[in-house]
Amino acid sequence: MAAAPARDGVGPRGFAEALERFGESAGRALSWLTLACVLVCFAVVVLRYVFDTGFIWMQELYVWLNAIVFTGCAGYALKHDKHVRVDIFYARLSRRGKARVDLAGAVLMVAPWAVLNAWLAWPWLASSWATAERSAMPDGMPALYLLKAMIIVMSTLLLVQGLALAMRSWNALRAGDDR
Structure with a gap:
Protein backbone atom coordinates (compact mmCIF):
# COMPACT_ATOMS: atom_id res chain seq x y z
CA MET A 1 0.00 0.00 0.00
CA ALA A 2 1.44 3.34 -1.03
CA ALA A 3 1.64 6.16 1.49
CA ALA A 4 -0.73 9.03 0.96
CA PRO A 5 1.03 12.21 -0.11
CA ALA A 6 1.36 14.92 2.51
CA ARG A 7 -1.01 17.81 2.07
CA ASP A 8 0.31 21.28 2.87
CA GLY A 9 3.04 19.95 5.16
CA VAL A 10 0.77 17.80 7.34
CA GLY A 11 1.20 14.17 8.23
CA PRO A 12 4.37 12.17 8.75
CA ARG A 13 6.01 13.42 5.56
CA GLY A 14 5.31 17.05 6.46
CA PHE A 15 6.61 16.49 9.99
CA ALA A 16 9.80 14.91 8.63
CA GLU A 17 10.25 17.87 6.29
CA ALA A 18 9.77 20.29 9.20
CA LEU A 19 12.42 18.45 11.22
CA GLU A 20 14.80 18.57 8.27
CA ARG A 21 14.18 22.30 7.75
CA PHE A 22 15.01 22.88 11.41
CA GLY A 23 18.25 20.89 11.14
CA GLU A 24 19.14 22.58 7.86
CA SER A 25 18.64 26.05 9.37
CA ALA A 26 20.70 25.21 12.45
CA GLY A 27 23.51 23.74 10.34
CA ARG A 28 23.63 26.67 7.94
CA ALA A 29 23.61 29.21 10.78
CA LEU A 30 26.29 27.45 12.80
CA SER A 31 28.48 26.83 9.75
CA TRP A 32 29.08 30.59 9.54
CA LEU A 33 31.10 30.26 12.73
CA THR A 34 33.76 28.58 10.58
CA LEU A 35 34.54 32.00 9.10
CA ALA A 36 34.74 33.50 12.58
CA CYS A 37 37.07 30.65 13.60
CA VAL A 38 39.41 31.34 10.68
CA LEU A 39 39.41 35.10 11.32
CA VAL A 40 40.14 34.69 15.03
CA CYS A 41 42.92 32.20 14.26
CA PHE A 42 44.39 34.63 11.72
CA ALA A 43 44.23 37.44 14.30
CA VAL A 44 46.02 35.25 16.87
CA VAL A 45 48.82 34.52 14.39
CA VAL A 46 49.20 38.18 13.37
CA LEU A 47 49.20 39.37 16.98
CA ARG A 48 51.74 36.75 17.98
CA TYR A 49 54.20 36.92 15.09
CA VAL A 50 53.85 40.53 13.96
CA PHE A 51 53.13 42.34 17.22
CA ASP A 52 54.73 39.83 19.64
CA THR A 53 51.65 39.74 21.83
CA GLY A 54 48.71 37.47 22.37
CA PHE A 55 45.65 36.78 24.42
CA ILE A 56 44.83 33.40 25.91
CA TRP A 57 41.11 34.02 25.52
CA MET A 58 41.59 34.51 21.76
CA GLN A 59 43.54 31.28 21.45
CA GLU A 60 40.76 29.46 23.29
CA LEU A 61 38.07 31.23 21.28
CA TYR A 62 39.01 29.70 17.95
CA VAL A 63 39.17 26.24 19.52
CA TRP A 64 35.72 26.84 21.04
CA LEU A 65 34.35 28.06 17.72
CA ASN A 66 35.67 24.95 16.01
CA ALA A 67 34.05 22.76 18.69
CA ILE A 68 30.73 24.59 18.28
CA VAL A 69 30.80 24.10 14.51
CA PHE A 70 31.75 20.42 14.83
CA THR A 71 29.08 19.59 17.39
CA GLY A 72 26.39 21.92 16.07
CA CYS A 73 26.68 20.74 12.48
CA ALA A 74 26.67 16.98 13.15
CA GLY A 75 22.95 16.70 12.33
CA TYR A 76 23.47 18.81 9.22
CA ALA A 77 26.24 16.45 8.09
CA LEU A 78 23.95 13.46 8.65
CA LYS A 79 21.18 15.11 6.61
CA HIS A 80 23.53 15.68 3.68
CA ASP A 81 25.13 12.24 3.99
CA LYS A 82 28.54 13.81 4.72
CA HIS A 83 29.21 11.78 7.84
CA VAL A 84 31.79 9.03 8.00
CA ARG A 85 30.42 5.87 6.44
CA VAL A 86 32.25 2.61 5.85
CA ASP A 87 30.55 1.92 2.56
CA ILE A 88 31.03 -1.63 1.40
CA PHE A 89 27.50 -2.54 0.32
CA TYR A 90 25.34 0.59 0.70
CA ALA A 91 26.27 2.21 -2.62
CA ARG A 92 25.10 -0.89 -4.53
CA LEU A 93 21.72 -1.12 -2.80
CA SER A 94 18.43 -0.11 -4.39
CA ARG A 95 16.54 2.87 -2.95
CA ARG A 96 14.44 0.46 -0.93
CA GLY A 97 17.57 -1.28 0.38
CA LYS A 98 19.12 2.06 1.30
CA ALA A 99 15.88 3.05 3.04
CA ARG A 100 16.04 -0.15 5.12
CA VAL A 101 19.66 0.50 6.11
CA ASP A 102 18.94 4.18 6.88
CA LEU A 103 15.86 3.28 8.95
CA ALA A 104 17.79 0.66 10.93
CA VAL A 110 21.54 7.40 15.92
CA ALA A 111 18.54 7.76 18.24
CA PRO A 112 19.84 5.58 21.11
CA TRP A 113 23.29 7.18 20.92
CA ALA A 114 21.87 10.72 20.91
CA VAL A 115 19.60 10.01 23.90
CA LEU A 116 22.33 8.21 25.86
CA ASN A 117 24.88 10.91 25.07
CA ALA A 118 22.56 13.68 26.29
CA TRP A 119 21.56 11.68 29.36
CA LEU A 120 25.17 11.01 30.36
CA ALA A 121 26.30 14.58 29.61
CA TRP A 122 23.46 16.23 31.53
CA PRO A 123 24.91 15.84 35.09
CA TRP A 124 28.32 16.99 33.85
CA LEU A 125 26.75 20.05 32.23
CA ALA A 126 24.55 20.77 35.28
CA SER A 127 27.60 20.71 37.55
CA SER A 128 29.49 22.99 35.18
CA TRP A 129 26.53 25.38 34.99
CA ALA A 130 25.99 25.39 38.79
CA THR A 131 29.61 26.34 39.44
CA ALA A 132 29.77 28.85 36.57
CA GLU A 133 32.78 26.91 35.29
CA ARG A 134 35.28 28.86 33.27
CA SER A 135 38.55 28.11 31.52
CA ALA A 136 41.36 26.74 33.67
CA MET A 137 43.64 29.42 32.22
CA PRO A 138 43.80 32.70 34.21
CA ASP A 139 42.87 34.91 31.25
CA GLY A 140 40.90 32.24 29.41
CA MET A 141 37.33 32.21 28.20
CA PRO A 142 34.55 32.56 30.76
CA ALA A 143 31.41 30.41 30.74
CA LEU A 144 32.87 27.04 29.81
CA TYR A 145 29.44 25.61 30.61
CA LEU A 146 28.11 27.17 27.39
CA LEU A 147 30.61 25.17 25.37
CA LYS A 148 29.70 22.02 27.30
CA ALA A 149 26.04 22.70 26.50
CA MET A 150 26.91 22.04 22.86
CA ILE A 151 27.03 18.33 23.70
CA ILE A 152 23.31 18.49 24.50
CA VAL A 153 22.69 20.64 21.42
CA MET A 154 24.58 18.14 19.25
CA SER A 155 22.61 15.23 20.69
CA THR A 156 19.34 17.07 20.12
CA LEU A 157 20.15 18.04 16.53
CA LEU A 158 21.32 14.50 15.75
CA LEU A 159 18.15 13.06 17.29
CA VAL A 160 16.00 15.46 15.25
CA GLN A 161 17.82 14.53 12.05
CA GLY A 162 17.75 10.85 12.96
CA LEU A 163 13.96 11.04 13.41
CA ALA A 164 13.61 12.81 10.07
CA LEU A 165 15.81 10.18 8.41
CA ALA A 166 13.78 7.36 9.97
CA MET A 167 10.51 8.94 8.84
CA ARG A 168 11.82 9.59 5.33
CA SER A 169 13.07 6.01 5.11
CA TRP A 170 9.78 4.63 6.44
CA ASN A 171 7.85 6.68 3.88
CA ALA A 172 10.12 5.40 1.09
CA LEU A 173 9.51 1.81 2.19
CA ARG A 174 5.75 2.34 2.37
CA ALA A 175 5.70 3.98 -1.06
CA GLY A 176 7.40 0.92 -2.51
CA ASP A 177 9.75 3.02 -4.65
CA ASP A 178 12.57 0.63 -5.62
CA ARG A 179 14.56 2.46 -8.29
Whole structure:
Protein backbone atom coordinates (compact mmCIF):
# COMPACT_ATOMS: atom_id res chain seq x y z
CA MET A 1 0.00 0.00 0.00
CA ALA A 2 1.44 3.34 -1.03
CA ALA A 3 1.64 6.16 1.49
CA ALA A 4 -0.73 9.03 0.96
CA PRO A 5 1.03 12.21 -0.11
CA ALA A 6 1.36 14.92 2.51
CA ARG A 7 -1.01 17.81 2.07
CA ASP A 8 0.31 21.28 2.87
CA GLY A 9 3.04 19.95 5.16
CA VAL A 10 0.77 17.80 7.34
CA GLY A 11 1.20 14.17 8.23
CA PRO A 12 4.37 12.17 8.75
CA ARG A 13 6.01 13.42 5.56
CA GLY A 14 5.31 17.05 6.46
CA PHE A 15 6.61 16.49 9.99
CA ALA A 16 9.80 14.91 8.63
CA GLU A 17 10.25 17.87 6.29
CA ALA A 18 9.77 20.29 9.20
CA LEU A 19 12.42 18.45 11.22
CA GLU A 20 14.80 18.57 8.27
CA ARG A 21 14.18 22.30 7.75
CA PHE A 22 15.01 22.88 11.41
CA GLY A 23 18.25 20.89 11.14
CA GLU A 24 19.14 22.58 7.86
CA SER A 25 18.64 26.05 9.37
CA ALA A 26 20.70 25.21 12.45
CA GLY A 27 23.51 23.74 10.34
CA ARG A 28 23.63 26.67 7.94
CA ALA A 29 23.61 29.21 10.78
CA LEU A 30 26.29 27.45 12.80
CA SER A 31 28.48 26.83 9.75
CA TRP A 32 29.08 30.59 9.54
CA LEU A 33 31.10 30.26 12.73
CA THR A 34 33.76 28.58 10.58
CA LEU A 35 34.54 32.00 9.10
CA ALA A 36 34.74 33.50 12.58
CA CYS A 37 37.07 30.65 13.60
CA VAL A 38 39.41 31.34 10.68
CA LEU A 39 39.41 35.10 11.32
CA VAL A 40 40.14 34.69 15.03
CA CYS A 41 42.92 32.20 14.26
CA PHE A 42 44.39 34.63 11.72
CA ALA A 43 44.23 37.44 14.30
CA VAL A 44 46.02 35.25 16.87
CA VAL A 45 48.82 34.52 14.39
CA VAL A 46 49.20 38.18 13.37
CA LEU A 47 49.20 39.37 16.98
CA ARG A 48 51.74 36.75 17.98
CA TYR A 49 54.20 36.92 15.09
CA VAL A 50 53.85 40.53 13.96
CA PHE A 51 53.13 42.34 17.22
CA ASP A 52 54.73 39.83 19.64
CA THR A 53 51.65 39.74 21.83
CA GLY A 54 48.71 37.47 22.37
CA PHE A 55 45.65 36.78 24.42
CA ILE A 56 44.83 33.40 25.91
CA TRP A 57 41.11 34.02 25.52
CA MET A 58 41.59 34.51 21.76
CA GLN A 59 43.54 31.28 21.45
CA GLU A 60 40.76 29.46 23.29
CA LEU A 61 38.07 31.23 21.28
CA TYR A 62 39.01 29.70 17.95
CA VAL A 63 39.17 26.24 19.52
CA TRP A 64 35.72 26.84 21.04
CA LEU A 65 34.35 28.06 17.72
CA ASN A 66 35.67 24.95 16.01
CA ALA A 67 34.05 22.76 18.69
CA ILE A 68 30.73 24.59 18.28
CA VAL A 69 30.80 24.10 14.51
CA PHE A 70 31.75 20.42 14.83
CA THR A 71 29.08 19.59 17.39
CA GLY A 72 26.39 21.92 16.07
CA CYS A 73 26.68 20.74 12.48
CA ALA A 74 26.67 16.98 13.15
CA GLY A 75 22.95 16.70 12.33
CA TYR A 76 23.47 18.81 9.22
CA ALA A 77 26.24 16.45 8.09
CA LEU A 78 23.95 13.46 8.65
CA LYS A 79 21.18 15.11 6.61
CA HIS A 80 23.53 15.68 3.68
CA ASP A 81 25.13 12.24 3.99
CA LYS A 82 28.54 13.81 4.72
CA HIS A 83 29.21 11.78 7.84
CA VAL A 84 31.79 9.03 8.00
CA ARG A 85 30.42 5.87 6.44
CA VAL A 86 32.25 2.61 5.85
CA ASP A 87 30.55 1.92 2.56
CA ILE A 88 31.03 -1.63 1.40
CA PHE A 89 27.50 -2.54 0.32
CA TYR A 90 25.34 0.59 0.70
CA ALA A 91 26.27 2.21 -2.62
CA ARG A 92 25.10 -0.89 -4.53
CA LEU A 93 21.72 -1.12 -2.80
CA SER A 94 18.43 -0.11 -4.39
CA ARG A 95 16.54 2.87 -2.95
CA ARG A 96 14.44 0.46 -0.93
CA GLY A 97 17.57 -1.28 0.38
CA LYS A 98 19.12 2.06 1.30
CA ALA A 99 15.88 3.05 3.04
CA ARG A 100 16.04 -0.15 5.12
CA VAL A 101 19.66 0.50 6.11
CA ASP A 102 18.94 4.18 6.88
CA LEU A 103 15.86 3.28 8.95
CA ALA A 104 17.79 0.66 10.93
CA GLY A 105 20.72 3.04 11.44
CA ALA A 106 18.49 5.88 12.60
CA VAL A 107 16.44 3.72 14.97
CA LEU A 108 19.13 1.38 16.27
CA MET A 109 22.18 3.66 16.30
CA VAL A 110 21.54 7.40 15.92
CA ALA A 111 18.54 7.76 18.24
CA PRO A 112 19.84 5.58 21.11
CA TRP A 113 23.29 7.18 20.92
CA ALA A 114 21.87 10.72 20.91
CA VAL A 115 19.60 10.01 23.90
CA LEU A 116 22.33 8.21 25.86
CA ASN A 117 24.88 10.91 25.07
CA ALA A 118 22.56 13.68 26.29
CA TRP A 119 21.56 11.68 29.36
CA LEU A 120 25.17 11.01 30.36
CA ALA A 121 26.30 14.58 29.61
CA TRP A 122 23.46 16.23 31.53
CA PRO A 123 24.91 15.84 35.09
CA TRP A 124 28.32 16.99 33.85
CA LEU A 125 26.75 20.05 32.23
CA ALA A 126 24.55 20.77 35.28
CA SER A 127 27.60 20.71 37.55
CA SER A 128 29.49 22.99 35.18
CA TRP A 129 26.53 25.38 34.99
CA ALA A 130 25.99 25.39 38.79
CA THR A 131 29.61 26.34 39.44
CA ALA A 132 29.77 28.85 36.57
CA GLU A 133 32.78 26.91 35.29
CA ARG A 134 35.28 28.86 33.27
CA SER A 135 38.55 28.11 31.52
CA ALA A 136 41.36 26.74 33.67
CA MET A 137 43.64 29.42 32.22
CA PRO A 138 43.80 32.70 34.21
CA ASP A 139 42.87 34.91 31.25
CA GLY A 140 40.90 32.24 29.41
CA MET A 141 37.33 32.21 28.20
CA PRO A 142 34.55 32.56 30.76
CA ALA A 143 31.41 30.41 30.74
CA LEU A 144 32.87 27.04 29.81
CA TYR A 145 29.44 25.61 30.61
CA LEU A 146 28.11 27.17 27.39
CA LEU A 147 30.61 25.17 25.37
CA LYS A 148 29.70 22.02 27.30
CA ALA A 149 26.04 22.70 26.50
CA MET A 150 26.91 22.04 22.86
CA ILE A 151 27.03 18.33 23.70
CA ILE A 152 23.31 18.49 24.50
CA VAL A 153 22.69 20.64 21.42
CA MET A 154 24.58 18.14 19.25
CA SER A 155 22.61 15.23 20.69
CA THR A 156 19.34 17.07 20.12
CA LEU A 157 20.15 18.04 16.53
CA LEU A 158 21.32 14.50 15.75
CA LEU A 159 18.15 13.06 17.29
CA VAL A 160 16.00 15.46 15.25
CA GLN A 161 17.82 14.53 12.05
CA GLY A 162 17.75 10.85 12.96
CA LEU A 163 13.96 11.04 13.41
CA ALA A 164 13.61 12.81 10.07
CA LEU A 165 15.81 10.18 8.41
CA ALA A 166 13.78 7.36 9.97
CA MET A 167 10.51 8.94 8.84
CA ARG A 168 11.82 9.59 5.33
CA SER A 169 13.07 6.01 5.11
CA TRP A 170 9.78 4.63 6.44
CA ASN A 171 7.85 6.68 3.88
CA ALA A 172 10.12 5.40 1.09
CA LEU A 173 9.51 1.81 2.19
CA ARG A 174 5.75 2.34 2.37
CA ALA A 175 5.70 3.98 -1.06
CA GLY A 176 7.40 0.92 -2.51
CA ASP A 177 9.75 3.02 -4.65
CA ASP A 178 12.57 0.63 -5.62
CA ARG A 179 14.56 2.46 -8.29
